[in-house]
Amino acid sequence: MNLAHHLLRAAKADASAPALLKGLIPVANYGRLATTVASLAASLQQRFGLAKGARVALLMKNVPDYVACLYGCWHAGLVAVPINAKLHPREVAFILDNSGAAVVFVTSDMASVASEALALGTAKPQVVEIGSAEHRDLEKTDGIAIADVAITDPAWIFYTSGTTGRPKGAVLSHRNLLAMSMNYLAEINPVVSGEALLHAAPMSHGSGLYMVPHVLGMGAQIIPESGRFEPDEILELTAKRDGISFFAAPTMVRRLTVAAEASGATAPGLKAIIYGGGPMYVADCKAALAVFGPKLVQIYGQGETPMTITYLPKSMHIDAGHPRHEERLASVGIAQGVVQVRTVDEAGRDVAPDEVGEIIVRGDTVMSGYWQNPEATANTLRDGWLYTGDMGAFDADGFLTLKDRSKDVIISGGTNIYPREVEEVLLRHEAVAEVSVIGRPHPEWGEEVVAVVVPVAGRAVTREELDQMCNAWIARFKRPKHYYLTGELPKNSYGKIVKTELRTLLGESSARLTRMD
Numbered sequence: 050m051n052l053a054h055h056l057l058r059a060a061k062a063d064a065s066a067p068a069l070l071k072g073l074i075p076v077a078n079y080g081r082l083a084t085t086v087a088s089l090a091a092s093l094q095q096r097f098g099l100a101k102g103a104r105v106a107l108l109m110k111n112v113p114d115y116v117a118c119l120y121g122c123w124h125a126g127l128v129a130v131p132i133n134a135k136l137h138p139r140e141v142a143f144i145l146d147n148s149g150a151a152v153v154f155v156t157s158d159m160a161s162v163a164s165e166a167l168a169l170g171t172a173k174p175q176v177v178e179i180g181s182a183e184h185r186d187l188e189k190t191d192g193i194a195i196a197d198v199a200i201t202d203p204a205w206i207f208y209t210s211g212t213t214g215r216p217k218g219a220v221l222s223h224r225n226l227l228a229m230s231m232n233y234l235a236e237i238n239p240v241v242s243g244e245a246l247l248h249a250a251p252m253s254h255g256s257g258l259y260m261v262p263h264v265l266g267m268g269a270q271i272i273p274e275s276g277r278f279e280p281d282e283i284l285e286l287t288a289k290r291d292g293i294s295f296f297a298a299p300t301m302v303r304r305l306t307v308a309a310e311a312s313g314a315t316a317p318g319l320k321a322i323i324y325g326g327g328p329m330y331v332a333d334c335k336a337a338l339a340v341f342g343p344k345l346v347q348i349y350g351q352g353e354t355p356m357t358i359t360y361l362p363k364s365m366h367i368d369a370g371h372p373r374h375e376e377r378l379a380s381v382g383i384a385q386g387v388v389q390v391r392t393v394d395e396a397g398r399d400v401a402p403d404e405v406g407e408i409i410v411r412g413d414t415v416m417s418g419y420w421q422n423p424e425a426t427a428n429t430l431r432d433g434w435l436y437t438g439d440m441g442a443f444d445a446d447g448f449l450t451l452k453d454r455s456k457d458v459i460i461s462g463g464t465n466i467y468p469r470e471v472e473e474v475l476l477r478h479e480a481v482a483e484v485s486v487i488g489r490p491h492p493e494w495g496e497e498v499v500a501v502v503v504p505v506a507g508r509a510v511t512r513e514e515l516d517q518m519c520n521a522w523i524a525r526f527k528r529p530k531h532y533y534l535t536g537e538l539p540k541n542s543y544g545k546i547v548k549t550e551l552r553t554l555l556g557e558s559s560a561r562l563t564r565m566d
């Protein structure tokens with residue numbers, strides 16, 4: 050079973066149904082999209098000589114061509130490697146090398162990042178610039194039949210920032226994405242022809258994953274004219290077109306609510322906002338419900354079991370008469386139907402209701418492992434269970450509340466930032482003796498990145514120098530927003546930095562910390 054069959058099925062059933070739009074302007078119907086995809090697949094096989102299982106990277110911002118590139122890979126039996134367009138060229142170079150991508154599709158605004166990445170890495174994939182004469186020529190080759198792949202064959206390698214500072218590629222099979230999609234259609238958001246998924250968040254992540262159920266449901270994909278999340282643009286689109294759903298990080302929901310409150314917009318064409326990827330404040334959730342009505346669905350998932358661990362359906366967002374309504378709004382809901390979810394102690398035993406344990410997941414959405422990383426795979430997949438690294442507690446009704454993250458990850462604007470990655474970069478500065486990077490609560494972004502630095506005795510270090518170090522090595526969104534100096538970091542008896550204490554010191558604006566400005 051190949052996911053590309055969904056697209057062909059839609060094209061056969063209703064070739065004229067809208068498949069792709071840029072804003073409100075139609076770009077392609079299903080007939081045209083399926084033809085383009087079959088041609089692109091032929092070119093990938095014949096002109097580039099790619100055999101089944103070869104990797105093709107997508108270093109692309111949100112554009113309508115994303116859909117054809119992704120399905121073109123699948124149609125040809127290839128594995129897509131979507132790359133976050135916000136990453137630093139060094140991080141892109143790592144992913145290109147690690148995945149062994151033979152071809153990379155690049156939007157013109159990412160061309161300089163691609164050439165820097167190619168200069169830094171060892172892999173030398175062929176670059177195809179979206180919209181170039183070469184690219185359009187690839188779409189003119191005679192189409193081929195859909196490649197025969199096993200349902201367990203890889204379809205998408207989803208790179209997550211690793212705790213060790215090295216991204217890890219979660220290998221997602223056709224079955225994983227099919228199970229995710231079936232569950233989406235059954236529980237999260239049923240889709241019918243004519244409805245649309247708006248790509249307001251990066252298509253390399255959650256928004257792009259949800260392309261699959263929307264093609265399965267024969268709905269359309271809308272790429273905003275701006276190519277990104279612009280609250281006023283979304284409010285305008287949802288005033289003019291019905292049946293629009295989109296995936297959003299909690300911070301986006303908040304920004305959209307604020308924009309709607311300011312303009313008086315009510316987004317009548319909005320069908321669902323599926324939010325997740327980071328914690329949502331209950332107050333923000335209620336404010337969004339007050340403005341948009343019962344359109345919110347929460348999901349909790351991670352790249353390793355894409356979008357599929359638990360969910361809080363629309364009905365439970367508005368069940369205000371329920372005695373535990375507030376707790377439920379603060380939770381991530383109940384297990385999604387295709388997976389089994391448990392909370393366990395360090396020995397892997399189930400913990401009692403209301404007790405905190407590590408969240409583990411089993412089911413058809415769970416990845417087969419990390420790409421060429423048996424050690425990380427063995428750590429994360431144990432006895433058929435995915436160890437998420439998230440800590441949480443189930444209540445007696447089966448509602449899960451996240452408590453902490455054992456992996457220490459900072460979630461800012463719905464994006465994961467691993468402190469260790471930032472710490473390693475800051476430690477490259479010769480005047481930095483020690484550093485600890487933590488997340489501090491932020492009303493808009495959820496958390497912001499803060500670094501606390503111990504300088505080498507007798508040496509001075511400036512904020513500009515530290516910023517420069519980050520700019521040279523990591524994506525801009527990972528750079529600390531604030532730096533503090535201290536003589537000594539709080540440590541436990543084993544010498545391990547106690548981040549909880551550091552967070553308290555920061556919260557109290559302790560005299561032990563001096564802000565660098």
Ligand code: AMP
Pocket residue numbers: 209324325326327328329347348349350351352353381437439451454460465
């Ligand atoms: P990623 O693999 O980049 O999708 O990040 C997944 C991580 O984001 C999870 O392991 C959680 O820590 C966090 N996360 C995802 N969904 C939610 C949610 N609804 N509420 C709170 N945190 C979430």
